[in-house]
Amino acid sequence: MALIPPADLQSFADHLSKSTRILALLGAGLSAASGLPTFRGAGGMWRAFDATSLATPEAFEEDSGLVWQFYSYRRHMAVNAKPNRAHYALAELAKKNENFITLSQNVDGLSPRAGHPSEQLHLLHGSLFDIRCTSFYCNYSRKDDFTDPIVPALAIPTEGAHPDPSTTDKTGEEATKALYDAMQAQPQRGRELDIADPNVPIPKLTADELPKCPQCSGLLRPGVIWFGEALPQATIQTVNSWIRDSPKIDLILVIGTSSQVYPAAGYVHTAREKGARVAVIDMDQNNVLKKSLTPNDWFFQGDAGEIVPKLLE
Ligand code: BV8
Ligand code: ZN
Secondary structure, three states: OOOOOHHHHHHHHHHHHHOOOEEEEEOHHHHHHHOOOOOOOHHHEEOOEEHHHHOOHHHHHHOHHHHHHHHHHHHHHHHOOOOOHHHHHHHHHHHHOOOEEEEEOOOOOHHHHOOOOHHHEEEOOEEEEEEEEOOOOOOOEEOOOOOOOOOHHHOOOEOOOOOOHHHOOOOHHHHHHHHHHHHHHOOOOOOEOOOOOOOOOOOOOOHHHOOEOOOOOOEEEEEEOOOOOOOOHHHHHHHHHHHHOOOOOOEEEEEOOOOOOOOOOHHHHHHHHOOOEEEEEEOOOOOOOHHHOOOOOEEEEOOHHHHHHHHHO
């Protein structure tokens, strides 16, 4: 149970009640209570890969099958997760106060699913459920595609569904036929294998098994912003004009983020420059922002899933 010192809760509640222009910056820690792994904590490793090393155009260029399996796994996890009480509390605050906007680094789709008004929710890093074409001249994209798996080859492997080729003593055509027959003989899919487990063999997918553009047959990619890619222009413009048009920002809530990723993390500094008091909600006592806080700010240590609803009720 997260313990919030009563005096901090009181001073925060007093300030919140007097605040009009409020910002929230969300990170993966907000969705931890929904069971989704964070990037840099324990969940930051996917198989033997550092998740951030797969979130790059270079990784996709090099092995789009591997990167698609990483994203298909995260789509599968996110589509089966539920928004937690903190997602709902932020959505309720946005409904009550049109001068409250949320900047989310999360791509898991949980804030939109919690009913957060979309004109007050800015997804700085895109969404797992937006898909777009990689062909240079093609502008095909689609939003909110929750199909899971998005193509059959990206289904989460299950026990027995892929007979092990090394078990057949046949070779060539005969072996392929034997494996195909074994596949057909599988009565139903077995237990889902934990494809995040480095010991589970990862299927080698060919380019034609990956999601294809219905317009130009080019390779589709997840509609997220990878490292080295610019954040969505329209989103940044909207957020920056909201900040520019704010004579003063009263409060910024910084929830479940290690504040390592820019330009997103830079919004804490921008808000402070506009007079905002800062409230950090994080599991980690040593969150990098902690040392920059003044006695006018707050640091609430614990699970955002528990603390945020308490702070906003
Ligand atoms: C850009 C989408 C320029 C994909 C993500 C060299 C070359 C190019 C760029 C750079 C460079 N060096 C630096 C940069 C900038 C780079 C960057 O910041 N790198 C960092 C790592 C140093 N940024 C970029 O590349 C950005 N683009 O700069 O473009 C440009 C300009 C013009 C033209 C061309 C280019 C793009 C950055 C976006 C990258 N995409 N995600 C995907 O998700 O797969 S970032 C990724 O990290 C996620 O979005 C994630 O949200 C984000 C931040 O991580 P956090 O959310 O903070 O998660 P983390 O695990 O780190 O922390 C969790 C926190 O929660 C912890 O504090 C933990 O204690 C806490 N917690 C855990 N459990 C709980 C909890 N708190 C509360 N309750 C709990 N239960
Ligand atoms: Zn296309």
